[in-house]
Amino acid sequence: MLKLISFLFMFATSLLNLASAERSTHIVHMDKSFMPKAFASHQHWYSSTLNSLKSTSPNSDPQKPLELLYTYDNVFHGFSAVLSRAELEAVNKLPGFVSACSDRVATLDTTRSTEFLGLNPVTGLWPAANYGKDVIVGVLDTGVWPESLSYKDDGMTDIPSRWKGSCDGGYDFNSSLCNKKLIGARYFNKGLLAANPDDRDKKYSARDTDGHGTHTSSIVAGNYVEDVSFFGYARGRARGVAPRARLAIYKVSFREGRYASDVLAGLDQAVADGVDVISISFGFNSIPFYEDPIAIASFAAMEKGVFVSTSAGNSGDTPRRLHNGIPWVLTVAAGSMDRSFGGSITLGNGLNLRGWSLFPAKAVVKDSTLVYNETIAGCNSTELLSEFHGGTIICDNSSSFSSQILFISESNADAAIFISSDFTYDENSFQYPGAIIRPDEAAKVIDYATKDANPTVTIKFQQTFVGTKPAPMVAEYTRLGPSPTYPGILKPDLMAPGTLVLAAWIPDDRVSNIGSNIGLSNSDDFNLISGTSMACPHGAGIAALLKGAHPDWSPAAIRSSMVTTANPLDNTGNPIREINGFNNPIASPLSMGAGQVNPNSALDPGLIYDATAQDYMELLCSINYTRKQIRTITRSSYNCSKASSDLNYPSFVSLYTSGTNASTQNFKRIVTNVGDGAATYKAKVTPPEGSVVTVFPETLVFRKKYEKRIYSLTIHTKIDENNQVTYGAVIWVEDNGKHSVRSPIVVTPKISSDDS
Structure with missing residues (x-):
């Protein structure tokens, strides 16, 4: 307890003359071995430190407590907090202090896909x-x-x-x-x-x-x-x-x-x-x-x-x-x-929305009058829009965005808010100030625009958001x-x-x-x-x-x-x-x-489905290509003594003829163990709707790496008059749970070449 009292006294003394100053976030690295035994945990230690700092700072605002953002105990020992320069200097004098640095804005990976x-x-x-x-x-x-x-x-x-x-x-x-x-x-x-x-x-x-x-x-x-x-x-x-x-x-x-x-x-x-x-x-x-x-x-x-x-x-x-x-x-x-681009939309009533936009300017549409007029809400008439002067117009979902923005760009509007049912967008052209919102967000915006005495909107562009859900689509x-x-x-x-x-x-x-x-x-x-x-x-x-x-x-x-x-x-x-x-x-x-x-x-799939040039030649023979046509592809005079459409592929397609009552198709697969040493896998099947899928054997036992095992899979399908495409999967799950080897199963009707 004396060590704790001494610690807090030293800390308080160093803060007697602290002046009020602008605060910013700092990351503080501490030596955990200096933590007094009176504290039950490092979180308690860091929290008490900040509380002591708060209680002894004469110019502190009681309504604005010091904020402990994070505590770290795995890759790093310490905490992050919002501190003034003087407060940080006091922290520097604490027993156990190692170092501190200002928080930095993380740089987004532009080719976000690798992180995704x-x-x-x-x-x-x-x-x-x-x-x-x-x-x-x-x-x-x-x-x-x-x-x-x-x-x-x-x-x-x-x-x-x-x-x-x-x-x-x-x-x-x-x-x-x-x-x-x-x-x-x-x-x-x-x-x-x-x-x-x-x-x-x-x-x-x-x-x-x-x-x-x-x-x-x-x-x-x-x-x-x-x-x-x-x-x-x-x-x-x-x-x-x-x-x-x-x-x-x-x-x-x-x-x-x-x-x-x-x-x-x-x-x-x-x-x-x-x-x-x-x-x-x-x-x-x-x-x-x-x-x-x-x-x-x-x-x-x-x-x-x-x-x-x-x-x-x-x-x-x-x-x-x-x-x-x-x-x-x-x-x-x-x-x-899981990345989207846009403008942050703020209505005059405080409602904030994330609109989609790629308007290519570091611009702000600030406190623009927000207008919703059913007569021109389709935003698809140059004549009607010519009567609109200034402000931000709400464009409804009755026309496509691509046509609406062309009409808007010829108008006198400050900007536009477009309502679109598209869930995500893939065009990089956004030639006029504006942002897209979803239909489920539109009612609040329209309600505000039509009922408020002085509806306004502010839109900030060049916004990049990560963590978008759901993704991928x-x-x-x-x-x-x-x-x-x-x-x-x-x-x-x-x-x-x-x-x-x-x-x-x-x-x-x-x-x-x-x-x-x-x-x-x-x-x-x-x-x-x-x-x-x-x-x-x-x-x-x-x-x-x-x-x-x-x-x-x-x-x-x-x-x-x-x-x-x-x-x-x-x-x-x-x-x-x-x-x-x-x-x-x-x-x-x-x-x-x-x-x-x-x-x-x-990198570590557990099992693989391998195939050789010979396997592909047998597949080509099965689709009735002539020897000359096959030779065009393979550069060899393979005589098609063996033909097989059952390629050792990591997926399954069962083709059925429309108008029949049922279809049965058999497959054979060879899998190679590329994991480390012996392994046992069991089949887990999710059959396509209307189909029964059987796998034999249901368990594959490998004694060593690179060993191969053969299994068969049979799909029996009752065919309805709708000729639907149905799908499922077979997953080989290792006993220890380390590997799951999943192959899609698709049941689909055959089509003639004329239909393609």
Whole structure:
């Protein structure tokens, strides 16, 4: 007790002459061994310290108590509190004081997707893969803007000796622009020129004149870039999924067009150059594999151990429009992240709302008159809006936002509040001051605007919010499976972030024009873009990390690890939903595959479903391709002595014929134990509605690592007249709970080629 009294006396004495001062938050590091025994806990010690400080400070305001924000006892011993400079000086003299520092504003990761996916520098895939060190990713796209800071080679080691590629010069592109990060750049335009002879006089190079290729490649493996943003939104540090991987760029897409011959040449060169992973954010629609350059070239890539990630395609919402439904590649759908952008809306009555906005200005609409007039609330008539002078108008949900904002931008309004049923937004253009609110928030705003004598509103822009729920959601633009080319394999495989991803861009007037009506330009040369094109490089980047952590894994093994560990739940713990107006239905595997990719779990999946070139050849034989067509893909004269549609894939699709009463389909799978040592797994089945699913055996026992086990799965379905798509899953759960290996099950009607 004497020690406690002495401690408090010393502390009080040091505060007798404290003057009132402005306070700020400080983090105080304490040596816990100095805690007097009279205190039951460190929390009690720190709290008593602040109480003593309060009671002995002569100029303190009794109505404003000192605030203990946090106490720390695991990674750090100490507390954080709001203190004046004099109070902090008194704390410095305490027994046990170690150090103190001012609180700092945390910088948001602009490529938020890596944090959203759980990648972190302490545990999991990033450190296990050394951030993708020395893995080479080939990106087929619109080229590269090599001056972007995303391609600087700070922190990169010497280029691996196995690299056989080159950096080709061309118009406005010097080969010296390549470095230890951007190790290769080539362009392929002979097919383009052959189809467009008038373009032969134009000058070409690997330089990106569109922006798309710069964006996708920096998502895969861009280096660290500090303090970037999109007109102030998403400000922070950018980096790719595999920031220490190498990039090789193959320009096969030009403003004048994109031709299969050039794509095939680019893929061919990438494999010859020695890339480990290929990212292709485009595809060819509704063509058989033997005519698809991506399918053809990726087969050879797969044989050489090269992993290929592709995009599922945009302009979604119609089933069977997905492209890149190729069994030997990864097909990636797109989803949202837990980050949103907007303006903070404050009504004159004190009500605060978080509106969605990307208005590109650090502006404030302050105390503007808020107006709701049913006559003009549709905000879709230039004539009616011309009668509106000043103030902020409320636009109802009777017209689309995209049309309303065009009419508003031609009006004399200060700003607008748009009511929209869209749950999330994927466009980066917001050309007039305003913000979007949901219909369930609209009633309070309209009520205030119509009943208050002097309704006003203040809107602050350039707001970035993280932790948005629910997330992810399947983007409305992502194309749906099954593959029209071969529906017997579940495509897409999984989902990755694709909506409003911020990454490097070219210094393009089209980006600057987003803010041109208010005289702004985006000097950071980073852009927020949405599409499965952005989801695909996330898949490629994760594959690069897995390749770095498991260099002996085949492309099929890497894909399997990503599929069976994907998460079908959002950040509220509920099934992932699709963005679809008011309804937002639960997402089907035909829109999201197995779910959101989960990189850290993919590092250690427990079991994998592997496949070889022979397995894929047997699959091709089963779909009645001719020997010539198969040889086009496989480059071999396989005679189809064995044909099997039952590919060892980490998912199941049961196709039934419409008009029949029931369907039964049998599957066989081989799983390999890649965990540490012996393991026992038991099957847990969630059958699709109307189906009975049986698994034999129900228990798999592995005595050692890399041991294989075979199981069968049978789906028996009663078919109703609605021809519905139903889905479930089989999960192999390890006895100790360490691993859960999940495979989606889909039951869907067959369609004829005419229907696709």
